[in-house]
Amino acid sequence: MTLNSESGTAVRLEKVSFSYGEAPFLFDVEFAASKITAIMGSSGSGKSTLLNLVAGFETPRSGRVLIGGADFGAKPPSARPVSMVFQENNLFAHLSVERNVGLGRSPSLRLTEADHAAVAAALKRVGLAGKQQRLPRELSGGERQRVALARVLVRDRPVLLLDEPFASLGPALRDDMLDLVADVHAERRMTVLFVTHQPEDAHRIGQDMVFLDNATVAATGTVADFFTKAGPEAFRHYIGAGPFGAGSRDVARKRT
Amino acid sequence: MHTGYPADPRVTAGTIALAAVALLIGGAFAGLILEATRNPTGAASTFDSYLFRVARFTLWQALLSTLLSVVPALFVARALSRHPRFFGRALILQLFAVPLALPAIVAALGILALYGRAGYFAGVLTAIGGQGWPGIYGLSGILVAHVFFNLPLATRLFLEALATVPADQWRLASQLGMGARPAFRLIEWPTLRAALPGVAGLVFMLCITSFTIVLTLGGGPRATTLEVAIYQALRFDFDPARAVTLTLLQIALTFIVVLALMRLGSNTVGDANLPVAPRRYLSAGTAETALNAALIVLALLFVAGPMAATVTSGLGADLGRLAAERAVRQATLTSAVLALLAALLSVALSLSLVMARRALALRRRVDAKTLLEYATDTGAGLVLVVPPIVIGAGWFLLLRTFSDVFAIAPVMVVAVNAVMAMPFAIRAIRPGYDAASERHERLCLLLGISGWDRFRLVDWPSLRRPLATGFAFAMALSLGDLGVIALFGSDSLQTLPYLLLSRMGSYRTMDAAGLALLLGLVCLALVLAAEWLGRGEKS
Secondary structure (H helix, E strand, O other): OOOOOOOOOOEEEEEEEOOOOOEEEEEEEEEEOOOEEEEEEEOOOOOHHHHHHOOOOOOEEEEEEEEEEEEEEOOOOHHHHEEEOOOOOOOOEEEEEEEHHHHOOOOOEEEEEEEEHHHHHHHOOOOOOOOOOHHHHHHHHHHHHHHHHHHHHOOOOOEEEEEEOOOOOHHHHHHHHHHHHHHHHHHHEEEEEEOOHHHHHHHHHOOEEEEEEEEEEEEEEEEEHOOOOOOHHHHHHOOOOOOOOOOOHHHHHOOO | OOOOOOHHHHHHHHHHHHHHHHHHHHHHHHHHHHHHHHHHHHHOOOHHHHHHHHHHHHHHHHHHHHHHHHHHHHHHHHHHHHOOOOOOOHHHHHHHHHHOOHHHHHHHHHHHHOOOOOOOOOHHHHHHHHHOOOOOOOOEEEHHHHHHHHHHHHHHHHHHHHHHHOHHHHHHHOOOOOOHHHHHHHHHHHHHHHHHHEEEEHHHHHHHHHOOHHHHOOHHHHHOOHHHHHHHHHOOOOOOHHHHHHHHHHHHHHHHHHHHHHHHHOOOOOOOOOOOOOOEEEEEHHHHHHHHHHHHHHHHHHHHHHHHHHHHHHOOHHHHHHHOOHHHHHHHHHHHHHHHHHHHHHHHHHHHHEEEEEEHHHOOOOOOOOHHHHHHHHHHHHHHHHHHHHHHHHHHHHHHHOHHHHHHHHHHHHHHHHHHHHHHHHHHHHHHHHHHHHHHHHHHHHHHHHHHHHHHHHHHHHHHHHHHHHHHHHHHHHHHHHHHHHHHHHOOOOHHHHHHHHHHHOOOOOHHHHHHHHHHHHHHHHHOOOOHHHHHHHO
């Protein structure tokens, strides 16, 4: 795919407006190619909406959704060079782990030998070798998200959207998963948009930061800059006082 | 802004299903209108005293049936809810679900076997009355049958309503030392009162459109409802003009009732689900317990009686000879094939509507509902406004002019029964589909799983059970239906209920009892299967 050039695939929302019928969201922001950008902001600030616009679950009222320079604003989700992992319901409960991952290769599950090999390799990569035939209900919460990541690997799209995928996992498990994402990113160099409520998540794997407030982009910069005393005031106010100049883990654990 | 998005095949399927239903109902109306315009003076001249007597009786029996079903049900439901745990409670509730599936003609026979002139109770009743027991034909028979069907239904609905009282309220009541009387006044009655209009409305609706009961138990012109009068006008008097007037009157009547029902916010479809017994914190005293037990036993005897009578009188029949009879075998086969086809069609139509409704709701988000979405949503429920006899009568009149009515009979029976079962099938399928869609919708979009692939890989595996539930229920309803076949049946097309009716008509009571047992058992098995499948889905 030409989108997957050496320089990676940038994602740009150009004067994108969108509305659920109330106050409109307005996004004008660029996500650097091949970087992990953390997206933070309070509930209702538009984090998930932003990801849904990039993924194609929402259609902008105006503006352009540029992925690798091409406008995908009117394309259906499956036609976009994008993979996404949700907080839950990433798997079909009645399909085995192997088939759930295989759907990333063929939506009709007609898999070639090469596809089967790719599925097996991806499952091994995320640490689920030997669990191909399990059903999702036979896996732990963390394992289920690993299956979703394996599917991201076999889909091999240049952009990865993470919508709080680890929010319901415990702290240690979450750190493992974050490290897995960071490793995968180091190998594949995809552009990652990562919505999270946890400052420590952003701190752990994020490179850039986009902070949303009042349905629009309030501040952008590197993660390092955000977590210094010179970071944007709205952001410091959002995370409160704590280890990252940030609030306690518990306060930040609420979900959208 | 939807350019680039492929058209959703689910919406197409729903539109086709709606068109099919509209064609069926529209065709019936076309037949009625055609007949009325062909002979306008004839139709007008049928507005006579007989017509008004029939209309008055239709309303009167429905009103009485509703009162006699709903008021006792209030107390039986309360009694059952006061005692959430006793031996046989689950069985009683299960038994109360049976009439929902039992073909009306089977119940009618059971009631005759019990209270009829030659019934099991005739001797006792003669001794009490002091003179010959005249049997239960006429208004009394109709009322007993309607109460047999609707008392258990109303009881279950009220029980469901009582189950919605939060456990905390009961905990509070018990802490405050509330006795039975204040608990009823302050906790139970407000809940029951809120459910009352809906339940009463549903029962009234069922009684006003009741056909088989009135046909088999109503005695002559004095106890005839509009539906039976339509049937007689078409099958015996060959008076199409009168049939048109009666049909229009019936439609107007049901339409008014349904409008009133929607005002009251009631659900026009009964449910086969068992309410779960909630944990209770209030214990009943000895006197109350005795009273409640008496109530429950009385209701149980009333409901179980006709069922038991069906079984015993059915076993008394020469079942071996019946099974060997060619007419019986032919009717059984016909019934099975027609019901199977009707159930398949019903489930296919219902699934199409359910999928289209969901797809439209997802697409629209915050905009107002479109007409199409309304049609896929509440449209199916409105099917009940137009009783099967009315649709049958309309098509009967329409086809009469073009071809041999009886040649098209199988198509009519399948189509009308399929559409009539739709509200129930939708009720079984929709929650499952909507929940599955909630989980899978975005994933399917993201991975590009659509059309046949989506049905094969995603929808079918998660919908197998709800579809089977809907199928079994639709099949039971179709198997037991006498409405359409009564109009279109002939010597060349007989279903089991039709054969049963003709054996009753020729006073071959033993044969009829045997057939009723067979039919009742098959329908019961189907409904038990439906319930079992439906429950498996939840656990």
